[in-house]
Amino acid sequence: MALEGERQFSKNAEPIGVDPKTIRVEDEYAFYSIRNAAIDRGKSIGMGERDIAEIDIVIRELLNNIISHGGKTGHVTISHLTEHSSSSLVLDVVDHGPGFKDFDNALLDGVSGTGSMGGGLPSVRRFAERVELVRSGPAGSHLRVVKRAAFTTEQENNWVFALFTRPHPGESECGDAGTMIRQDDTILLVLADGLGHGPKAAEASRKAVEVANNNHRLPLPDLVKVLHSELARTRGSALSLARIYPEHSRIDWLGLGNVSGSLFRPGVDSSESHQVFANYNGTIGVQLGAYRTIQYTYQKGDWLVLSTDGLTQRWQDVFYSSPTRTPHTIGREVLRVSSRKNDDSAILIGRSR
Numbered sequence: 001m002a003l004e005g006e007r008q009f010s011k012n013a014e015p016i017g018v019d020p021k022t023i024r025v026e027d028e029y030a031f032y033s034i035r036n037a038a039i040d041r042g043k044s045i046g047m048g049e050r051d052i053a054e055i056d057i058v059i060r061e062l063l064n065n066i067i068s069h070g071g072k073t074g075h076v077t078i079s080h081l082t083e084h085s086s087s088s089l090v091l092d093v094v095d096h097g098p099g100f101k102d103f104d105n106a107l108l109d110g111v112s113g114t115g116s117m118g119g120g121l122p123s124v125r126r127f128a129e130r131v132e133l134v135r136s137g138p139a140g141s142h143l144r145v146v147k148r149a150a151f152t153t154e155q156e157n158n159w160v161f162a163l164f165t166r167p168h169p170g171e172s173e174c175g176d177a178g179t180m181i182r183q184d185d186t187i188l189l190v191l192a193d194g195l196g197h198g199p200k201a202a203e204a205s206r207k208a209v210e211v212a213n214n215n216h217r218l219p220l221p222d223l224v225k226v227l228h229s230e231l232a233r234t235r236g237s238a239l240s241l242a243r244i245y246p247e248h249s250r251i252d253w254l255g256l257g258n259v260s261g262s263l264f265r266p267g268v269d270s271s272e273s274h275q276v277f278a279n280y281n282g283t284i285g286v287q288l289g290a291y292r293t294i295q296y297t298y299q300k301g302d303w304l305v306l307s308t309d310g311l312t313q314r315w316q317d318v319f320y321s322s323p324t325r326t327p328h329t330i331g332r333e334v335l336r337v338s339s340r341k342n343d344d345s346a347i348l349i350g351r352s353r
Contacts, residue, residue, distance in 0.1 A: 017079025045087035162327035168197035175201025176346035231285025
């Protein structure tokens with residue numbers, strides 16, 4: 001698309017990925033902070049060495065574009081998507097320059113409106129799954145770059161995930177939030193349900209995801225202690241934590257409050273294939289009782305489902321009747337038919353391939 005003149009921000013101007021992290025650009029030294037944060041995020045979603053090298057090039061070109069043509073100031077928001085059969089890194093790049101006169105032309109090799117070689121955005125286009133101009137005008141531009149994990153560090157017993165959230169009807173922010181963090185030999189899943197709904201609930205759940213990201217290597221009981229301390233100034237949150245050990249076909253689970261975790265095994269009667277995880281009472285940031293990690297085993301092909309109480313029990317029927325059995329299609333369908341009308345809702349669903 002070619003956009004000329006000013007285009008107002010729309011709903012799409014907000015980051016579309018999970019766990020957004022924003023870093024300001026005030027000079028060329030911002031490159032190192034943004035590059036390191038983007039590479040860390042790429043590794044956490046399973047990207048391999050080739051993807052990481054391409055991320056380095058993409059960040060370099062985007063930052064050079066801000067410094068050279070975008071008013072020398074702006075910010076970059078880093079997030080990720082865990083949908084379909086792979087994950088993607090999302091970069092929302094905002095500058096304070098004069099905007100694009102012809103965006104389609106700027107993506108072509110050798111084309112420049114400022115006398116430069118014109119190789120920056122074409123390089124980004126070659127390495128990214130999608131380059132989108134969200135806004136452009138005299139006040140600046142907003143570029144969205146989506147880089148799919150094409151070269152992953154997959155293990156033999158790999159997992160694919162999808163995360164979907166829906167706010168309480170009438171609210172602009174969802175009080176539920178989650179993330180998936182790939183580590184060297186484990187995968188940590190986090191799903192938080194802030195008490196109530198609206199901005200205060202969203203603040204609590206986002207804080208839980210942020211703290212988990214910053215302390216993801218801790219054992220689950222120790223991570224709960226840190227989360228409880230850090231969320232003390234929020235209204236609190238129910239919480240699901242699941243750490244997957246692919247080498248041992250094991251899941252360590254710790255659920256607090258009104259959240260749920262389940263394992264499904266396809267190909268057998270539903271009553272035999274559905275295992276519900278045990279929970280403990282408590283609210284992160286408010287009050288905790290006794291709790292411990294519980295271990296479950298799984299097999300290749302099993303499904304793992306974490307959900308908040310914003311879903312009715314009907315979602316299990318959707319799981320068994322879905323003709324297209326992928327985390328993305330099932331997760332989207334579950335929210336469509338099973339979300340309560342008086343609460344936020346979220347589902348984090350994965351399958352061992």
